Amino acid sequence: MPSKILNVGLIAFGLSGRYFHSPFLSTNPGFKIKTVVERSKNEAQEFDPSIGNARSVEELLSDEEIDVVFICSPNASHFSYAMDALENGKHVVIEKPFAATEAEAKQLVELAKQKGLVLTAYQNRRWDSDFLTIKKLIAEDKLGDIVEYECRYDRFRPVVPTESWKEKKVDVGGNLYNLGPHLIDQALVLFGEPKTVTAEVRSVRPNSEIDDYFDVRLGYDNKLIILKSSLMVYENHLRYQIHGSKGSFIKGGLDPQEETLRKNVLPNVKPWGVEPEDRWGKLSSEEYTGIIESEAGDYAPFYQNVYDAIVNGAELAVKPEEILRTTRVIDLAFQSSNEKKVMTY
Template identity: 45%
Template sequence: MTTQLQVGLIGYGFAGRTFHAPVITSVPGMNLKTVVERRSEYSKERYPWVNVVKSVDELYADPDIDVVVVTTPSSDHVEFVRDALNAGKHVVVEKPFTATAAEADELIELAKEKNKVLSVFHNRRWDGDFLTIKEILQEGLLGNVMECEMHWDGFSPIVGDNWRDKAGPANGVFYDLGVHLMDQALSLFGTPKTILGDVQIQREGGQSHDYFDVTLGYESNLKVILKSSRFVKSHGPRYVIHGDKGSFIKYGIDPQEVALINGESPATTHHWGQEPQEMWGKLQTTIGKLNVDSVVETIPGAYQDYYQNIYDHIKGNAELEVKPEEARLNIRLIELALQSSKEGRILEVTP
């Protein structure tokens, strides 16, 4: 019989409501026991069994809680992660991990001291298009990759009232969306040798970064380009990868987010994460004497696999997929990209 882990969720805003609660509750080994909501009890509408508390201290004091999930605004991550670890809980924290690498180092050391699991919710490693690209590269279908360009664009020329658009540590599109692309790039290609950043506030009245164009340089002459703009009404490819054997081009975005926003769940939706054929990526390559020009069926995305891994790792049955040291490296590279942008020069990547 499966021994369940008891989960406490801090925050039931967009991230907690959309990405965490429905995914946690789709993993048989995890029970969403408690939600911290200071001014409402919205979580009980969908999860009537949960215990809603008004204070994080009530959550920390519950001896039955095994895992605390932090989904607060980025600027509060350090405080909540620190306090949860000190309370003797395993911790999952929404991305970005922290605002600075030094803060990440502090939390990593504390987790080791307390002998508790600490992981960052880099769910985009379980996007279908990323899983597909990972498989294409592992199979060597593009040969030696020379260039990879990743985009996360949108059209929102007017600054909103969202906390992510306000001034503050770890706010802005580079920390919010860029950290996902950075994590995917490092997962595919490892740590770069150099970094060149162009990070800007382009929208009138903007208080936080809303544009970035960052190039990671590798010793193999590989260039990985990460880009985002809020002024893209007509979308181009999301991924463009070129190697000495061929190219892969992929449009569109993983369907899991829209499904979650619409109230669906991996536990109840048939063919979860499956992408329609018209969105499959295009592969042009050479296999032996054959020139191949075809589409590649997208591997279904699976955000639930992130939390399944958390369960399996805590139970001692699997290696942790998203290690805090990896999330810390993402933050360090964001710091360097911001420095590069400010100084207008290429920087060597340092720990």
């Protein structure tokens, strides 16, 4: 048994709270989901009848028994809810986007530091099957020096009448804030800070109210990093094209964890996160050309790391300085697109 059980408060119980966080928190013995903020619904109790309900964020944050708060609400509320949670002495995990700007992110990081609280971003895609596979290939020097890296995260979401806030012109809305943090974080984990940021952020769908397409290019002295996403790609297959001095790796398909979680399968069911063979990538090199079996994806280590950071003082896997550089790239990408300029990082 863990030395301490952390009481968790979830702010909102939509896709993120219900299908990403709750399954992993409920199967980790170090956490207990105590309360979920739902203003009118009771969906958390359908997941687990023992979960309490709060009708406001203020009610949740006033509970002195809550140790850590996961912020899963619409994007524009992340900063204010995180500030309030930190002011109330809670450790905080924020869904992407972490904040609207680098300046906001710095305020959060500084407040957490002042109060001695753990603050991190939910960068679960570091534990995707495909990304773990790519990290392993690079670590084993199978590709040599990387010259070009392209990652896409596409969806097919034609604009139809919808009440989803994700399709509305709202503050901190649009695809760069939604999918951009995943792609940017992965690239920065692999290659560090760039020298330049160049981007085109636009709408490509008829009647779209949001930016639904982005092409962000990170410039380095010896490589080009291309990060793209469109909500008008019917076949979301091509994910990674990586070319290096020793070979190339091409891979399609998405990590299977989200689709599994949406089927109400909990992550204590084994095997977990195993990609179907038709999603495995192909390595082409003089040393070896053929299909590479994907590593199994697993988001559980993220939650265990949060626990260890709070209870045992362990180093965070998703560090504040890493969060700040992702928010900086997003700021520069918007500025580059608006001003049609190459921005210096």
